[in-house]
Amino acid sequence: MARNDNSVNMKKTKDSYHHGDLRAALISEALKLLEKQDLEHLSLREVARNVGVSATAVYRHFPAKDDLLKALADHGLAMLGAQQKEAAAKARGRLAFAQTGRAYVRFALANPNLFRLIFAHMPARTKPGAMSPEGLPARLMQDFITMDVGPKASTEQVFLSALRAWSIVHGLSMLILDEQVDRKVAEGLIDRVIA
Amino acid sequence: MARNDNSVNMKKTKDSYHHGDLRAALISEALKLLEKQDLEHLSLREVARNVGVSATAVYRHFPAKDDLLKALADHGLAMLGAQQKEAAAKARGRLAFAQTGRAYVRFALANPNLFRLIFAHMPARTKPGAMSPEGLPARLMQDFITMDVGPKASTEQVFLSALRAWSIVHGLSMLILDEQVDRKVAEGLIDRVIA
DNA sequence: TCGCTAATGTTTACAGTGGTAACATGGCGC
DNA sequence: GCGCCATGTTACCACTGTAAACATTAGCGA
Numbered sequence: 001m002a003r004n005d006n007s008v009n010m011k012k013t014k015d016s017y018h019h020g021d022l023r024a025a026l027i028s029e030a031l032k033l034l035e036k037q038d039l040e041h042l043s044l045r046e047v048a049r050n051v052g053v054s055a056t057a058v059y060r061h062f063p064a065k066d067d068l069l070k071a072l073a074d075h076g077l078a079m080l081g082a083q084q085k086e087a088a089a090k091a092r093g094r095l096a097f098a099q100t101g102r103a104y105v106r107f108a109l110a111n112p113n114l115f116r117l118i119f120a121h122m123p124a125r126t127k128p129g130a131m132s133p134e135g136l137p138a139r140l141m142q143d144f145i146t147m148d149v150g151p152k153a154s155t156e157q158v159f160l161s162a163l164r165a166w167s168i169v170h171g172l173s174m175l176i177l178d179e180q181v182d183r184k185v186a187e188g189l190i191d192r193v194i195a
Numbered sequence: 196m197a198r199n200d201n202s203v204n205m206k207k208t209k210d211s212y213h214h215g216d217l218r219a220a221l222i223s224e225a226l227k228l229l230e231k232q233d234l235e236h237l238s239l240r241e242v243a244r245n246v247g248v249s250a251t252a253v254y255r256h257f258p259a260k261d262d263l264l265k266a267l268a269d270h271g272l273a274m275l276g277a278q279q280k281e282a283a284a285k286a287r288g289r290l291a292f293a294q295t296g297r298a299y300v301r302f303a304l305a306n307p308n309l310f311r312l313i314f315a316h317m318p319a320r321t322k323p324g325a326m327s328p329e330g331l332p333a334r335l336m337q338d339f340i341t342m343d344v345g346p347k348a349s350t351e352q353v354f355l356s357a358l359r360a361w362s363i364v365h366g367l368s369m370l371i372l373d374e375q376v377d378r379k380v381a382e383g384l385i386d387r388v389i390a
Numbered sequence: 391t392c393g394c395t396a397a398t399g400t401t402t403a404c405a406g407t408g409g410t411a412a413c414a415t416g417g418c419g420c
Numbered sequence: 421g422c423g424c425c426a427t428g429t430t431a432c433c434a435c436t437g438t439a440a441a442c443a444t445t446a447g448c449g450a
Contacts, residue, residue: 040235119369119373119375120373122373122375156384159380159384160384160387160388163367163370163376163381163384163388164363164388166366166370166375166376167362167363167364167365167366167367167370167388168359168362168363168366169362169366170362170366170369170370171361171362171363171364171365171366171367171368171369172358172362172366173366174314174365174366174369175358175361175362175365178314178315178317180314180317180361180365181358181361185354186358189351189354189355189358192355193355193358193359193362
């Protein structure tokens with residue numbers, strides 16, 4: 001028998017059969033792991049092991065690994081949105097808009113794996129016509145855009161403008177994360193790329 | 196014993212022990228598989244199986260899975276570059292430049308998995324100062340940029356302009372692939388986003 | 391033409407992974 | 421006080437990447 005099957009090392013501190021709030025613990029541990037290793041090396045078993053629970057216990061809270069990942073993505077997205085909002089609050093008008101973009105990139109650089117996870121596991125958030133639903137970072141952008149382009153602009157023009165803005169910040173984030181562009185240099189240019 | 200070990204079904208057509216050009220066959224098969232399934236479901240064993248060779252034979256040509264992936268990425272990058280060049284040849288000046296950007300996005304949409312693979316496995320292609328080495332799509336862009344900004348622009352200005360352009364096309368590609376934005380709608384706007 | 395060697399494939403084996411099924415525990419409502 | 425059922429655990433399974441040992445043969449020098 002392999003040394004490493006489902007009977008992982010249990011926590012010794014508490015011998016309580018039930019955990020208390022395993023779901024939250026799993027998410028929190030997974031987020032912690034994502035700070036140090038990338039998505040493809042994040043295994044359910046490791047998360048369970050670190051939390052001190054058997055590997056299959058996870059399935060009581062998430063039907064499949066992907067559902068855990070979705071939960072992580074939601075968490076990450078909320079963080080991103082919060083940071084954007086916070087950044088926007090420190091300025092006004094166009095500048096405030098630029099700040100949300102910069103915050104977007106900064107978030108990506110600060111949480112590379114989480115950032116990737118967000119976009120790797122959140123398809124179909126958008127319906128035709130609407131850029132994105134309530135609460136999403138893009139929603140924030142869209143509000144600014146409307147302000148920017150003027151209230152009389154056509155829906156398509158708003159969309160176009162938002163798409164352009166989002167593309168820039170997202171593309172810049174990705175290119176830096178994927179090391180397509182020298183990180184140090186690009187980091188220094190963020191504020192000028194996103195004007 | 197599992198039904199499925201390394202002794203995969205061999206090809207019956209040829210009973211030659213040696214394959215001939217296994218390396219090329221592996222790459223070609225892997226590329227074919229990438230047209231139908233995404234990167235995380237691409238397994239060495241499946242590639243080997245389809246080529247009609249044992250799983251470990253792969254290791255005679257690639258030290259590890261990642262090296263196969265790198266080879267695929269190179270292949271994909273060459274394709275991308277070729278398509279950009281071709282697109283550029285059909286126009287002149289600014290428009291030609293826009294065409295390379297549009298070709299970039301079109302390539303991403305036409306080869307989603309390969310496109311992702313390219314950027315997931317080609318870090319460290321760039322040195323500080325130089326945007327990218329010879330032959331890369333970005334190199335092509337940089338030439339245009341120089342033309343666009345004027346030959347007297349500072350290195351930093353060229354870099355900035357190139358970074359912005361690349362970010363837009365890359366970001367747009369990613370957002371559409373990751374379904375963050377309605378595909379149909381966004382596709383129709385490509386030419387206007389990249390002006 | 392023979393035979394040796396290096397290149398190329400194959401077999402076997404192993405640790406790790408996501409996931410299912412059957413069983414164990416114990417907290418909470420009656 | 422007791423029983424149910426949500427939550428955990430143990431056994432498995434198929435599959436993956438990869439290492440080690442063995443097999444085959446292409447091709448080169450004698």
